[in-house]
Amino acid sequence: xxxxxxxxxxxxxxxxxxxxxxxxxxxxxxxxxxxxxxxxxxxxxxxxxxxxxxxxxxxxxxxxxxxxxxxxxxxxxxxxxxxxxxxxxxxxxxxxxxxxxxxxxxxxxxxxxxxxxxxxxxxxxxxxxxxxxxxxxxxxxxxxxxxxxxxxxxxxxxxxxxxxxxxxxxxxxxxxxxxxxxxxxxxxxxxxxxxxxxxxxxxxxxxxxxxxxxxxxxxxxxxxxxxxxxxxxxxxxxxxxxxxxxxxxxxxxxxxxxxxxxxxxxxxxxxxxxxxxxxxxxxxxxxxxxxxxxxxxxxxxxxxxxxxxxxxxxxxxxxxxxxxxxxxxxxxxxxxxxxxxxxxxxxxxxxxxxxxxxxxxxxxxxxxxxxxxxxxxxxxxxxxxxxxxxxxxxxxxxxxxxxxxxxxxxxxxxxxxxxxxx
Numbered sequence: 205x206x207x208x209x210x211x212x213x214x215x216x217x218x219x220x221x222x223x224x225x226x227x228x229x230x231x232x233x234x235x236x237x238x239x240x241x242x243x244x245x246x247x248x249x250x251x252x253x254x255x256x257x258x259x260x261x262x263x264x265x266x267x268x269x270x271x272x273x274x275x276x277x278x279x280x281x282x283x284x285x286x287x288x289x290x291x292x293x294x295x296x297x298x299x300x301x302x303x304x305x306x307x308x309x310x311x312x313x314x315x316x317x318x319x320x321x322x323x324x325x326x327x328x329x330x331x332x333x334x335x336x337x338x339x340x341x342x343x344x345x346x347x348x349x350x351x352x353x354x355x356x357x358x359x360x361x362x363x364x365x366x367x368x369x370x371x372x373x374x375x376x377x378x379x380x381x382x383x384x385x386x387x388x389x390x391x392x393x394x395x396x397x398x399x400x401x402x403x404x405x406x407x408x409x410x411x412x413x414x415x416x417x418x419x420x421x422x423x424x425x426x427x428x429x430x431x432x433x434x435x436x437x438x439x440x441x442x443x444x445x446x447x448x449x450x451x452x453x454x455x456x457x458x459x460x461x462x463x464x465x466x467x468x469x470x471x472x473x474x475x476x477x478x479x480x481x482x483x484x485x486x487x488x489x490x491x492x493x494x495x496x497x498x499x500x501x502x503x504x505x506x507x508x509x510x511x512x513x514x515x516x517x518x519x520x521x522x523x524x525x526x527x528x529x530x531x532x533x534x535x536x537x538x539x540x541x542x543x544x545x546x547x548x549x550x551x552x553x554x555x556x557x558x559x560x561x562x563x564x565x566x567x568x569x570x571x572x573x574x575x576x577x578x579x580x581x582x583x584x585x586x587x588x589x590x591x592x593x594x595x596x597x598x599x600x601x602x603x604x605x606x607x608x609x610x611x612x613x614x615x616x617x618x619x620x621x622x623x624x625x626x
Contacts, residue, residue: 207437208430209280210251211271211306213264213287213298214565215572216590216606218253219582221286221427223591225249226447226582228431229438234580234593236572238267238274245278248437255569256302257292258350264298265305272309282421283310284433288565288606289326289426290340291319291333291361292351300366303424307398310421314393317358317370318413318425320404323588324609326426331372331401332356335608344467344608349526349534358401368398375403378412385416404428411435427589451583453592453601455625456558457508460515460615461545463567466607472563473517476615480512487518487528490540497547504548505555513561513619516548542566546574553600560602561618568604575600586618587611 207230212218218234225232230248238252252271256264272283285306293299307315320328325336335343339356346354355361362370371392377384385402392400402413414432417423423433460480462473476482483503489496500516507514518541528537549560549571560575562568577600583592586603587610594601603618611617 206280208249209275210284213257215253215568216565216604219604220589221430222251222582224427224430225434228434229442230434261297268302285424289321295364312421315422316400318429321428331359370399371397373402382415448584450581451594453622458513458559460561462517462563464564464607468608475612482515485518490544542570546570550574563605
């Protein structure tokens with residue numbers, strides 16, 4: 205029985221939420237895109253990863269509705285629309301339009317907005333989203349190249365891009381318990397609101413919210429809410445080590461591919477460059493040199509037996525990134541870099557690389573697609589929300605890291621979990 209069907213708006217977000225579901229007692233399988241053909245499932249949760257965070261609104265809605273239709277065919281009891289814990293979006297979407305489309309398809313009058321992930325410093329208080337001790341609008345997200353976040357009010361952000369209005373379930377209500385929260389949902393619905401922003405400051409709040417949404421047709425949020433939902437639904441005695449076993453990485457050749465330009469990934473790349481061999485991608489070559497992938501491959505191959513895996517990266521500081529975008533065009537430059545990573549990943553797989561440590565949502569998506577990996581088992585976490593995953597049909601393991609997740613030595617920590625060849 206599929207208790208939860210997740211529609212994730214990018215690849216790293218999908219592994220993020222799958223990790224929390226598995227770590228808290230539910231069995232989960234993740235698919236890269238909507239499965240094609242007949243699929244037999246014996247799992248508690250299914251996560252479908254889309255590439256709908258920053259694509260055109262119409263495409264995001266169409267893809268999300270297709271994922272919903274498939275999940276309902278499989279008997280999913282509750283639908284969970286997963287987006288980033290920093291509510292990455294613009295005034296046009298895509299969070300609002302996708303939420304509206306799912307609500308209409310499910311004929312549900314109210315859903316919640318819960319991007320919080322307290323373990324990673326994402327919390328909501330009085331409807332405002334915080335990153336650590338900073339408001340979202342003061343954090344590094346204000347410089348995001350695709351979805352710069354310059355407002356911290358989730359109520360204003362949602363109202364700007366959705367059809368309805370948004371109310372608040374504040375922390376004092378959540379502290380009062382499940383019945384108080386559900387009564388507040390009913391009150392907001394009676395007032396004509398379609399969306400409820402829920403304050404979330406800690407794990408206890410997530411557990412209360414997980415209980416409060418049982419029976420709600422649609423929930424929306426980051427991965428933190430999955431902790432509460434999974435703990436509410438998991439069978440007694442569920443063991444994380446058992447649910448994670450199928451996703452453990454295996455000994456093999458490894459490469460690091462970093463396409464994120466987030467503040468944390470910049471720090472992770474800098475730490476790794478200090479100790480391991482690395483090469484920065486040349487954007488102009490990605491755009492204009494038909495033989496550039498072969499050049500990169502020839503650089504990587506002799507370094508695969510190093511003690512630390514070689515790293516290729518397109519990570520750049522905000523000022524340098526803006527200069528690149530001004531010279532080549534933001535969308536064109538980004539697309540060229542992603543395609544280069546994808547073609548390179550396919551060539552590396554052909555050369556026997558089995559472990560791919562990938563940073564950045566867009567990069568993770570193109571790498572996963574280029575490797576032709578359609579479904580994953582979820583393994584142990586390297587950092588909160590970032591697990592190792594292993595392909596269902598072949599010995600390929602990946603980490604798919606959202607830009608701001610993990611600590612500075614994340615790339616080292618990921619490799620430390622790979623067993624040595626015997």
